Amino acid sequence: MIYLRLIAESFRFAWQALRANLLRTILSLLGVTIGIFAIISVFTLVDSLERNVRDSMSFIGDKVLYVEKWPWSFGGEYPWWKYFKRPQPNIHEYRQLDRNLTNDAGVAIFANRGSSLFKHRNNSFKDAGLMGVTYDYNKVTEIPVAEGRYFVPLEVDAARNVMIIGDEVASTLYPGQSAIGQELRVSGHKFTVIGVMEKQGENMFGMPNFDQMGIIPYGSFSKMYATGPNGIGSTIAVKGRDDDLGLMELEYEVRGMMRNIRGLKPRDEDSFAINRPEMATQAITGLFEVIGLAGWVIGGFAILVGGFGIANIMFVSVKERTNIIGIQKSLGAKNYFILFQFLFESVFLSVIGGGIGIMLVFLLTLIPQDMMKISLSMGNIILGLGVSAVIGMLSGIIPAVLASNLDPVIAIRSK
Structure with a gap:
């Protein structure tokens, strides 16, 4: 009191x-x-x-390892000359990892191309992003489909000309109507829209998002644009399991398998980079x-x-x-x-x-x-x-x- x-x-x-x-x-x-x-x-x-x-940056996924030619760098000297002659990850390496990895929750390969022109009749969308992905890409990164559906395995395996588009692309090309089942053209190739993703809004620093993007099967992308050593570089994404703390087991397995696939000797340096989203986060x-x-x-x-x-x-x-x-x-x-x-x-x-x-x-x-x-x-x-x-x-x-x-x-x- x-x-x-x-x-x-x-x-x-x-x-x-x-x-x-x-x-x-x-x-x-x-x-x-x-x-x-x-x-x-x-x-x-x-x-x-x-x-x-x-x-x-959520589009890069959570608990994911990225096998790429170039390592991510955030400050300090960047010895690009060491990485210039490295080979790009390819579809053969992706299939080997997909078949043989045991500590993963999903493996996908994807490639990007910016500044694409999407057209539908008299409507067009400039500077759109185009991404070719394999089926398990939705296990690596969430694809928030608001209307329509995601790919089925047959469409990806057969490299069908089907596409999932972003909200801004849909509203520009098909104003006042549903985009599902509609057609659009990219570089002279005709695609059928099977899905529209949720609106994400503006990103900081102009980072890419799905609003201004189209996603197609990786095989369809490879038919349109060359991938590999002299073409557009691809990235292999490997999703880790929840019980693998720090993804250490997965990283050791991916590194060992990639070195074996590329025939590297014990004393040879890695001819690839394993990048983590944590690098950007740190x-x-x-x-x-x-x-x-x-x-x-x-x-x-x-x-x-x-x-x-x-x-x-x-x-x-x-x-x-x-x-x-x-x-x-x-x-x-x-x-x-x-x-x-x-x-x-x-x-x-x-x-x-x-x-x-x-x-x-x-x-x-x-x-x-x-x-x-x-x-x-x-x-x-x-x-x-x-x-x-x-x-x-x-x-x-x-x-x-x-x-x-x-x-x-x-x-x-x-x-």
Whole structure:
């Protein structure tokens, strides 16, 4: 009960300080408000940006290994000359892996070609992406078909001219009507639309998505465009099992089998690269950690100034209420009661400043954005209020100790 009374009195004194010296208090809390706003706004933007980038990269799949000619690189020197003469993964290697791998959950080979022209009567879609895939590609990466269906094995094996198109392609070529069963032409070849994928929306940094893409069987793609050493490069994607932590067993098996297929000797370097989505994830995480650190530094200076402002309020408050402190102590108030009274007041004032900063960040998230959706997470709200409370505690501890150690007789005589 005594603690509830202590908190109630502390809030009452804090509220009286706010009302009695509104302008002074607002100016003193401004530093905390700006500091929390700077930190939480940076964290909110970083979290939103990171989430949108990861969503944009979701097309590369989860728990997937990519066997390619070129390794992914994210910074540092890139010795391209070492990889230039490497052979491209091919359909023969894909079939060998598909037949013999034991630690996989699916194997697919695919090839991409950008800037394709899709035509249907008088309508056309420029700069579309065209992808040729084998049947198990839907096990490697989710193909969100909203209308129609995915390929059947016979269509892929027989290299039928069937296509699954993106939402933007469908709305452009077939406005106001269903695209299923319709025909379109690509490089003089006629295809029948069997499926339309769900709308994904705009991606960050112009990363590819399925909205502006058409997917056809790999055999159909190979008939249209040369694949292999002198043509469009292909990629073999291998999906890992959930029980293979880190996909280490799968990677060892893929590496050993690829070396055996290509006849590499024990001392020979790999003539292929095994790339992981984690490589891109780690690079993105490292970048955002640096940005987050910059947010702490920028906001830290403002919070430091705000902390001095809170401390100034508390010193003035102790000076103004010295007589009241003396009366409280003469009536039996313990030192810890006075200590916590001023400490709670300091924390309360600081949390008010932090709450205003968080409210400003929330207003920022209400601004419509075409590039990405900005949202304030509960974790960042808790972080902002927590930092405010810590700053309030540090700023108020010295004034609170001074107030609790006042001699009651001397305090009562003060004016």
